[in-house]
Amino acid sequence: MPFPIQPKPPVGIVFDSDLGNGVDAALALALLYGLEGKGEARLVSNSTTWSNLRSAAFADVLSRFYAGPPPPAGARGFQRPPPPIGMAENSSLGGDTAVLEAVLDKKTADGLPAYPHGIHKLNDTADPAVLIRNALTAQYDANCLVVLAGPATNLVKVTDLDGGLDLIKRKVKLLVMAAGSYPDGQAEFRVKTDVAAAKRLLAEWPTPIVAVGSEVGDGLPFPGSSIEEDFAWAPAHPIVDAYLAFEPMPYDAAAPSMAAVLYAVRPDGYFKLSAPGTITVLGDGRARFTQAADGRHRYLVIDLEQKEKVTRTYAELASAKPAPRQFGRGLDQKKNDEPPPLEPVKKP
DSSP states (O other): OOOOOOOOOSEEEEEEEOTTSSSHHHHHHHHHHHHHHTTSEEEEEEEESSOSHHHHHHHHHHHHHHTOSOOOTTOSSOOOOOOOOEEOSSOSOOSOOHHHHHHHSOBOTTSSBSSOOOOOSGGGSBOHHHHHHHHHHTSOTTOEEEEEESOSHHHHHHHHSTTHHHHHHHHEEEEEEOOSOTTBOOOOHHHHTTHHHHHHHHHHOOSOEEEOOHHHHHHSOBOHHHHHHTTTTSSSOHHHHHHHHHSOSSOOBOOHHHHHHHHHHOOSSSEEEOOSEEEEEOTTSOEEEEEOTTOSEEEEEEOGGGHHHHHHHHHHHHTOOOOOOOOSOOTTOOOOOSOOOOOOOBOO
């Protein structure tokens, strides 16, 4: 008796960021979890270029928080363990930040960590390049998007793996990178932090690229009023604590990474795109766009008529309550024919 054909799962998202360096990447993850709760996307890989265990721990906090409440007693199936978090070693980024301290050092009234996590030593993290490679391997062809919300350090290492470029070309539909300033703006932090990696990524990455510049982040900020109003359902929320720690309230946070995630998953109805062309990186970290009909690069442009819609969507998705957690496979569920992810290589 033939098994019924399983539908292709929602698009898989590889998310690589400088989590903890401000609130932009954290807000983008919150938005991504909101989209995941609606069944529009799946976060299949999460890694950080911030060489600090506390950055990886913050990612683990968000993963556990947005996984929803623990399973009820006697629930059928099994509870999936938290997904591994990739962390770069010895990158040029590191150190503690007010955002990381606010989330990871917060205690309950009983003196316990307010936000539990499972990352306490280097071996609790995964090698980012191998983690991403394994996640891509497990996806249907052309059913994966990569969102870069930090320096290009980790993604370039994926291209250096044996067969990495061919794997990316087969599995990834689009790379959306929240870095740079366009069409010919000032040097931007995420580019100038690792200029060599940014140059290589834009020159060698084998799929189309859409860049989200700092001008989009500044022009479409996350509304700070949402922190005080829309997140009130949670007595303690890691996004709220991170936001309050980053700058004195009230403020609206520049959010280029939120725009990157929203465009990646919902490409229609929110933004405009530039004409095709080629983005090159200059030695001082400036990104320069040159229009070309056969170019594989574009950059995101604010649609003035959709600004209110974009910020409203930011708030609605980022503040959404975690969707109910699925507790394994019941007896009436069929196996998904998507291949299982490979085991990430742990660090020594």
